[in-house]
Amino acid sequence: LVSESHVVGVLFLVAPPHPGRFGFEELALLGQFAELASIAIYNARLYHQAQAELAERRLAEQAVMRRAAQLEVVNEIGNRVAGALDLDTVFQRAASLIQERFHYHHVAVLAVEQETGDLVMRAAAGAFVDLYPEGYRLKPGTGIAGRAALLRKTCICLLYTSDAAD
DSSP, X not given: OEETTEEOOOOOOOOOOOTTSSOHHHHHHHHHHHHHHHHHHHHHHHHHHXXXXXXXXXXXXXXXXXXXXXXXXXXXXXXXXXXXXXXHHHHHHHHHHHHHHHTOSEEEEEEEOTTTOOEEEEEEEETTGGGSOTTOEEOTTSHHHHHHHHHTSOOOOSSOOTTTTO
């Protein structure tokens, strides 16, 4: 079975031996069927390929739309935070807006204290606000946040367990 110079299949026939079984008319009819079947198979493959590409394109469009929405939120947060002159207000606005707009369970802003190198919580928003006392401190290398500060690298932890720092 050939369509547009592409082999799309094979028509395999087995018939009991009879003289003249595959006569001219029967062969012509089988040839026409093979042509139609080839075109149908080729078109079906093109259709499925187009559907897969369309689905892939839709996913890409959705990802672009999500990213655009995220950038819009980041821009909004930046504009709102930039309007504040007091550093504590900047930290609190940033924590609150990030928690609210990105729907995070909890957000905390820890700043490095120059004298000790400790991380000091300057702002928090979300579910765990009451769990940390004002001025909560964290030594570099302690926990995930302390490890990120010590290594000077972004650390993303999707699931925290007690041995996550190892």
